Amino acid sequence: MLTSGSPAPQMVLEDTAGQTVRLSDYQGKHAVLLYFLRSTSCPVCNWHVRGLAKSGEELAAADVHVLLAVPEDLETAAAWKAKHRIPFTVLTGRSGTPHEMIGLSRKIFGSMQQSGGILIDSQGIVRHAHGATMPTNGLDRKGITAALVSLRAPGPIE
Template sequence: MLQIGDQAPDFTLNTTSGEPFRLSDLRGQRNVVLYFYPKDDTPGCTAEACSFRDQYQDFQDLGAEVIGVSSDSEASHQKFTQKHRLPFPLLADAGGQVRKRYEVPRALLGLLPGRVTFVIDKQGLIQYVFNSMSRATDHVSTTKDVLKKLLADG
């Protein structure tokens, strides 16, 4: 898996509206919380997404954009976004190409895509990696702490 200090691989994926999202478009502007999750509308993934939603303004105040990625389709992401009123983009990684570039491991004996969160600074460097299937909402609180430190360090 990619490590702290590595350059975050650039990518382009479609959002729920079918618009292309390019990670490099945020370089120099905002820190990014890029979280990979297994599947829309499952209990852990819903708890994680809603936790990011409920604290989204905190992330904005910390100068960061939250981006969710799974291999679900744009249509699935659209339903998930509408159902839970998610204010941040979900990206459709059909075939898992971006997941592979970020070296996100599979979980539960290789049966499920893993749950990993990366904090990427404005220069495109990975500043934090959190990998846990069972502690879905911990991804949110720990990334906020990292962003606070990045903001304090200037």
């Protein structure tokens, strides 16, 4: 799993329209909150997405672009986005899952998909990273809020 202060991962993903999306595409433009759902069928993860949608205006005002990463294939992700009218870009992996790319899968009797989130500032630095096996803990709202506040804090007076 990533740590705060590390460079953003060089992830190349695909949106539900089949377009290539790189996290580096946002560098110099917006901060990015990337939420990793355990699966599109996880009711708790869907609850977190609804909460993010309710906070959409606040996040946009803070210049944060929300992306959702799902472990399923492109067709499943597109159907889920349409069915639930998801207002955010939904991403899948081209080879492997987005979760595997940052270490969000845990090996217990095979493999267990984890959920979590990373907040990357507009300069491409991870400001918050959190992962959880239990989806109820997958979206660390307090940690994300604290990281957002620190992004807006003025620098030291010179």
